[in-house]
Amino acid sequence: MDNVTYIANVEHPVQLGVMIAIYFFYTGLSAGAFVLSSLGTVFGIKKYKSIAKAGVVMAVALLAIAPLHLIGDLEQPQRFYTLFYRLNPRSAISYGTFLLTLYPLNSVIYLWFMMRRDFAQGTQTLTGFRQKLYALLTFGKTDLSEQALAKDDKWIKRLGTLGVPLALLVHGYTGFILANIQARALWHTGLMPLIFLMSAMVSGTGLLILVLLITQRFYSPEKSLTPERKALIFDIAQLMKWFIVVDGTLMVIDFIVLYYANAAGHAAAQLFLYGSHKTMFLGVEIGLGLLVPFILTFLPKTKKSLGWISLGSLLTLIGVIAMRVNFVIGGQQLPLSADTLNPYTADPKHLLMIGLFALAEITILFLAFRFLPIYGLPKTSAPSTLEFNIGNKAVVK
Numbered sequence: 001m002d003n004v005t006y007i008a009n010v011e012h013p014v015q016l017g018v019m020i021a022i023y024f025f026y027t028g029l030s031a032g033a034f035v036l037s038s039l040g041t042v043f044g045i046k047k048y049k050s051i052a053k054a055g056v057v058m059a060v061a062l063l064a065i066a067p068l069h070l071i072g073d074l075e076q077p078q079r080f081y082t083l084f085y086r087l088n089p090r091s092a093i094s095y096g097t098f099l100l101t102l103y104p105l106n107s108v109i110y111l112w113f114m115m116r117r118d119f120a121q122g123t124q125t126l127t128g129f130r131q132k133l134y135a136l137l138t139f140g141k142t143d144l145s146e147q148a149l150a151k152d153d154k155w156i157k158r159l160g161t162l163g164v165p166l167a168l169l170v171h172g173y174t175g176f177i178l179a180n181i182q183a184r185a186l187w188h189t190g191l192m193p194l195i196f197l198m199s200a201m202v203s204g205t206g207l208l209i210l211v212l213l214i215t216q217r218f219y220s221p222e223k224s225l226t227p228e229r230k231a232l233i234f235d236i237a238q239l240m241k242w243f244i245v246v247d248g249t250l251m252v253i254d255f256i257v258l259y260y261a262n263a264a265g266h267a268a269a270q271l272f273l274y275g276s277h278k279t280m281f282l283g284v285e286i287g288l289g290l291l292v293p294f295i296l297t298f299l300p301k302t303k304k305s306l307g308w309i310s311l312g313s314l315l316t317l318i319g320v321i322a323m324r325v326n327f328v329i330g331g332q333q334l335p336l337s338a339d340t341l342n343p344y345t346a347d348p349k350h351l352l353m354i355g356l357f358a359l360a361e362i363t364i365l366f367l368a369f370r371f372l373p374i375y376g377l378p379k380t381s382a383p384s385t386l387e388f389n390i391g392n393k394a395v396v397k
Helices: 018-041 046-073 077-084 092-125 128-137 146-179 192-218 227-259 263-273 278-298 306-333 348-371
Strands: 387-390 393-396
Touching: 018 046, 018 146, 018 192, 018 306, 018 348, 046 077, 046 092, 046 192, 046 227, 046 348, 077 092, 092 128, 092 146, 128 348, 146 192, 146 306, 192 227, 192 278, 192 306, 192 348, 227 263, 227 278, 227 306, 263 278, 263 306, 278 306
Parallel strands: none
Antiparallel strands: 387 393
8 A cells, every 4th residue: 555644734723812912911900919028018118008908909900801811711701610510629710710719819918907997986086978888888897996997907917918929820820821731822921921910010000000009099098299299100110120121131032042942942032023023022121111111210301200200001902902902812813733824813702802901900999099088087076075156166976
């Protein structure tokens, strides 16, 4: 019998699409915001205590929306709960299911202890909707004695200390998911979790700066950016600068290794440095997302300008979105058994869901900063003493 050679072109379509890339983006924002919020409450840096509640509110709000991208990406989204009882101890996704549950629960309880004093005081000094809301949120715990407040501080320290590794693990496991896939040269590196974590710190810091600029101007009791608040924002921008330096360094190391590695790694580096992904990688992710914000936070004139710092913060968000898309989708477009890139077109349904989820996120943040005492109780609160005018005399009761 003559020898017969069978040639099969096995297609490997892009399975992890834009919904997964944006999910990674949301979890990174949450982790970055939480870690920054812990600088005052866990690490004891006093100047950051004023932003602690804002950072935790952002972390919780982002984690409320992030898993919706995962569920929406499933072919049968109503079956997402099966991950809770079909455990695989060798799967990062199995661990991630529980991390995505424990981290937001810990953050919510942590935030409640941070706000309990304000809730209790608000029930005594406020009126109308806020008074009723705060009375409900105290859950009957209205004790404002020194012992009760000291107990709150202890729980804040404990839960914040637990929350930091949970936040890092929630986003770090996304890097482990990709790094464990040996067939994808772009992903299969021990640097992948670190790259995801550092880009999370960059984008989380950028979003925190933008949220602080807007909410302190419109929703703080003073409704203004005081000199102290401006100085703190500039200080946070300097943190963002160093996060950019570390993130950029990790990226350079990763691509040096890729370029001089095996044929698959070299092909991956070629695609991003010289191929069809060059504009998104070098132009958007590196140029706009890292280099320009670094320059804006480095130059003496721009690093002390709220306008330029705002622009740099916005660009970091665009750059990290590009990074998530580049690595998640671009990593799958490299062919495994052919010589052409695997095509990918985003599903319009998924793009619509991403837009709706973004609107939901903005709504949650708006309601939280509008009604919760993130920057303290409103200045319209009734004073603790009541002054009555009787004739020409003032009587304080």
